[in-house]
Amino acid sequence: MSDANELLEEAIKETENLNEGEVFLVKDLFKGYVWNRIPRKDRLLLGTLFLNYVNKMEGNIKAIEKTSSNQQRYKKTIGK
Incomplete structure (x- = not known):
């Protein structure tokens, strides 16, 4: 299984596939x-690392905002 830092890199890379305004x-x-x-x-660690990033x-x-189950939601905004 991948370690948390590798998972973080995967998650960051995957955000490139999201559309602007996507939650x-x-x-x-x-x-x-x-x-x-x-x-x-x-x-849980990945969630913390991603939020810090x-x-x-x-x-x-x-x-x-956070969901009712206390999961952090994110939004992709206009790229720089």
């Missing part, structure tokens, strides 16, 4: 069966 969760960046194979502790980078992904 998503980190789990949406992985195929369902791939996401389900990631151990829960690694999924988004907050530190001046990119085109913005953290928006």
Whole structure:
């Protein structure tokens, strides 16, 4: 299984395939069966790492609200 940093790189790369204005969760960046194979502790760590990445980078992904199940939602904005 990939480590959290490799998963983070995959998630960041996958955001390039999103359309402007699209709202998503980190789990949406992985195929369902791939996401389900990631151990829960690694999924939680990945979520934290992705949020930290988004907050530190001046990119085109913005953290928006959390879902009712406490998952962070993101939105792809206009690219720079």
